Amino acid sequence: MFKINDNYLKLPGSYLFSTIGKKVNAFQAANPDKKVIRLGIGDVTQPLAPAIIEALHSAVDEMADAATFKGYAPDLGYEFLRNAIARNDYKDRGCDISADEIFVSDGAKCDSGNIQEIFSVDNKIAVCDPVYPVYVDTNVMAGRTGTYDASTGMWSDVIYMPCTVDNNFAPDFPKETPDLIYLCFPNNPTGATITKDQLQDWVDYANKVGAVIIYDAAYEAYISEDNVPHSVYECEGARTCAIELKSFSKNAGFTGTRLGYTVIPKDLKAGDVMLHSLWARRHGTKYNGAPYIVQKAGEAVYSPAGKQQLSEQVAYYMNNAKIIKTGLQEAGYTVSGGVNAPYIWLKTPDRMTSWEFFDYLLEHANVVGTPGSGFGPSGEGYFRLTAFGSCENTVEALERIRKM
């Protein structure tokens, strides 16, 4: 008689954004006349940039002709894309990463969920708290997290690194030594960043204790301040301890187009086994590459026209971030983030819980945000708003919030 993976049954509730979706749908069904503004999930709203559209049409035409038709892609991704990534995201920043250390995928969510597979189930993970739920949930599914305590919202075998106003939302080194350390900067959900010196300390720490840093740099394009690192490989020694995950969703609006990549330097080893080889084996066995037309679209992200158009798109969203941040501050809220990241992190008023404020905001302003507690216990009492709406909707949402 077959048996299921009962680690799945340990997961409390459903995936955060599915829960929010259901609540919003129920509210909209009960209030069909209300215009709900969604500043909850980190989904973009601006159309794909003209340079990307052009590349997509051109690639579609290639697929229509036997002479230029493309079947299965190379395991690690097309060279034209891996070369563009290596040059623009690494070489031009002085990072020593070569094209064959880059694995193209259909997105950073998949990669951040799948990467744990190449590690032993005995490894102990450390996560920021609050944190993007995928890191913890996928380790729960793998049986790496022990038991869940509903009263604290914590797993017995996970090392939580609280990020609160007390440490300026930058994690301290944990008391217990972790094997895998998930870091995400600019941070989702808090919008906080750390300096290059602070990240260097983490790299030194990981090399010292023999841990791997899984560095999620999905929001790198939103960095506006100097001395905030764009890649973990700006730090000395990162090649022996860090994996980097990147997305095209936020810098180029690919949430519905799907493209991302993972970097595993060949110097990152367990004994004489390269983690690069393990991930290559996984890619070759369980994955068949991102669509050719999407990889061509990814290449256009790095073209001169693409870069120009996308920097304008990022500026558009960051203008929203400014509208949200200043609007909330003027309305008396305590707010952080929104400077190097498209996320604004606010303290809920009147000691409301995160979900109480979610319901309150949905009911009174018809605005959807994300409850901080959905990202971990230290997120309780906080709330995330995103800058990914349209400018008009963002302005209107803040007007409504000010009137509450």
Add this chain to the structure above:
Amino acid sequence: MFKINDNYLKLPGSYLFSTIGKKVNAFQAANPDKKVIRLGIGDVTQPLAPAIIEALHSAVDEMADAATFKGYAPDLGYEFLRNAIARNDYKDRGCDISADEIFVSDGAKCDSGNIQEIFSVDNKIAVCDPVYPVYVDTNVMAGRTGTYDASTGMWSDVIYMPCTVDNNFAPDFPKETPDLIYLCFPNNPTGATITKDQLQDWVDYANKVGAVIIYDAAYEAYISEDNVPHSVYECEGARTCAIELKSFSKNAGFTGTRLGYTVIPKDLKAGDVMLHSLWARRHGTKYNGAPYIVQKAGEAVYSPAGKQQLSEQVAYYMNNAKIIKTGLQEAGYTVSGGVNAPYIWLKTPDRMTSWEFFDYLLEHANVVGTPGSGFGPSGEGYFRLTAFGSCENTVEALERIRKM
């Protein structure tokens, strides 16, 4: 100190098609003047059909306009596609499968590799021998297969069901009771099929012993004979024991476009837990949907024009199959498959091993095929050729083979 998943280290050699690729590249580098014809990997060569190209261009245009731009897709896939699948692939064939039992993905390779995750590592798998390597390799990675015996090419905890000329390439029920049974018909690699009555026996068997059938129907579009089932759900009782995997790669040429789906009926349960819920949780947590433009392309596969164009494409490949099969027979080879499947399975001549014949064919005819032993121990002494080349190349390959 972090530790790796050392199940990966148990895997012998690299993924079959990567090995072939390296051998072919080495041959081509040493013989730059030789025109190598590839009838090895099951990759298509015909361009995407006009109806699909049109749908792709139209969807790209939607992505260029904020009013029609699409961000994150619904977890299970867009309804327009799931409805088209439910109607055309199931309802029209009298199968009781609803749209919300269909999970759209980026391909059947990913799904066939990932599906084992929702089952306990204690489950014992049964596979046809020879078999598509992904089924076994992904279970090795999960630690479900015991130890590898290089002398037999077999894993200690895998139940092998030999498919040879003696049983007409249709597996017998195994002596030991399995928990998960991988079946693929029309079969990759042998090109064999089983009748509806035979498949009904497997469904009855699975329900009796409490096993789950993972039914890979990737080659369903190539069925030409009556009484060969297109879906496992044509059988009574399959809703309580079977998962079906489908691909758009072979019926619509999507090997480089990436689209597939998995069906899990809500009646398939362990106690009161629906496997549907577990897979939905995995989809929501580790995956972010196939690209919108690709899902629109998938919808066009079911349009009247799409159906007409794709039936012509399938006929084109099946004409190649006929050329290969009759050509080999005329040259004195013992051949099967190629009637309901795009694969031709031949007995190697002169007691050559499969890899010896691979080298012989590459050297003397400059034709690439796939060694049967790469698919499992019972594939030794066999060889696979695919019908997915161009007609001209297929004709030329057979001329060269006849002259060997």
